[in-house]
Amino acid sequence: MNTIRYILISLFVLTAVGASAQRRITPVEVPGTTAPAAAADTVTAGKPESVVEMTDMSGHTVLVDTISGVEYRDTILTQAPKLVYPRFESVSVGVNIWDPLLRCFGQKYGLIGFWGELSIHNWIKPVVEAGLGYADMTPDNGNYTYKSSMAPYFKVGLNYNFLYNSDPAYSVYAGLRYGISNFSFEATDVTLNQSYWGDDVTFNVPSQRATVGYLEAVIGLKVMIVKNVYLGWDVRMHTILHQSNLLYGEPWYIPGYGTRTSPFSASLSVSYTLPIGKRPSVTPEE
Numbered sequence: 001m002n003t004i005r006y007i008l009i010s011l012f013v014l015t016a017v018g019a020s021a022q023r024r025i026t027p028v029e030v031p032g033t034t035a036p037a038a039a040a041d042t043v044t045a046g047k048p049e050s051v052v053e054m055t056d057m058s059g060h061t062v063l064v065d066t067i068s069g070v071e072y073r074d075t076i077l078t079q080a081p082k083l084v085y086p087r088f089e090s091v092s093v094g095v096n097i098w099d100p101l102l103r104c105f106g107q108k109y110g111l112i113g114f115w116g117e118l119s120i121h122n123w124i125k126p127v128v129e130a131g132l133g134y135a136d137m138t139p140d141n142g143n144y145t146y147k148s149s150m151a152p153y154f155k156v157g158l159n160y161n162f163l164y165n166s167d168p169a170y171s172v173y174a175g176l177r178y179g180i181s182n183f184s185f186e187a188t189d190v191t192l193n194q195s196y197w198g199d200d201v202t203f204n205v206p207s208q209r210a211t212v213g214y215l216e217a218v219i220g221l222k223v224m225i226v227k228n229v230y231l232g233w234d235v236r237m238h239t240i241l242h243q244s245n246l247l248y249g250e251p252w253y254i255p256g257y258g259t260r261t262s263p264f265s266a267s268l269s270v271s272y273t274l275p276i277g278k279r280p281s282v283t284p285e286e
Helices: 002-015 098-103
Strands: 050-053 062-064 071-073 086-095 110-120 126-138 145-163 170-194 200-225 229-243 264-275
Touching: 062 110, 086 229, 098 110, 098 264, 110 145, 110 264, 126 170, 145 200, 200 264
Parallel strands: none
Antiparallel strands: 050 062, 062 071, 086 110, 086 264, 110 126, 126 145, 145 170, 170 200, 200 229, 229 264
C-alpha cells in the first residue's frame, strides 16, 4: 500500500509545471535528521530532493516527503481580514421610543430609554443603556391591579457589526446585554372567587422591593435616514439571571426587561452618530 502511495505522489510531482516560487512556510523536520529542513522563513533550492512543494485547494503550501509520505502544511497564509476603519471610528447616542409609541396604543407599562455606543473599527461596539420604567396594569378579567414604582434600569453590553468593512450608513448587528433594576411593586384589589361559600374575597399584596438582573441577546438593523441621523430596530430575547428573595410572589413587570410572561421584547431607536476617526476616502465594499 505504501509503494502505491509513493508511486502516485511521484507521478503527481513529475506532471507539475515547474517548481513553485519561493514562499514563506513553517520550518519542517526532514526525516532521519534533527535539523529543520528550513532554518529560516523560506525554503531554498538546497532542500532535500525527497521533499517536494505543492499547493492545496485552499492555497496553502504543502511539503511532501516522497520517501516517508509525511506532509507538512504552511499555516502562515491564514490572515485576519483587514479592518478599513480607524480604531475609534465614531460615537452614537440614541433614544428608544418603542415603549412611548406603544403607550399611545394603550400599553400600560414601560416608559423610555437612552443609550450610548462607541464604534471600534465599525466592528465591535460597546454599549451602555439607561432608562425609566413603571407599570399600572389591570388585566382584562379585572381581578387585580398591578403597580410598580417608576424606577431606573441600567444595561451594559457589546454589539458585533457584521458589515464592519462596509458603508457605516448601514449595519446589521448582534449583541449581548446585562441589565439590572431595583424597584418596588404591589398588587391591589386581588379578587378570588370562593364558589363553595358563594362570596368573593378581596385582598391586597403589600408592596415589596426587588432587585432583578437579566441577560439579553439582541439582533438588529440600523440605517442612516439623513446625515448622521439613524433609525434602528432590534428584537431581544431575555432571561432572568438573579432576583431578590420575595415573600409575596414575583414581579410581573421589570423595568428595562418588560413582562416576565414573554421571553421577547423589541426596541425602535432614533440616534445621532458623530464620526471621531478619519474614514476612508472611498466607500469600502464588502
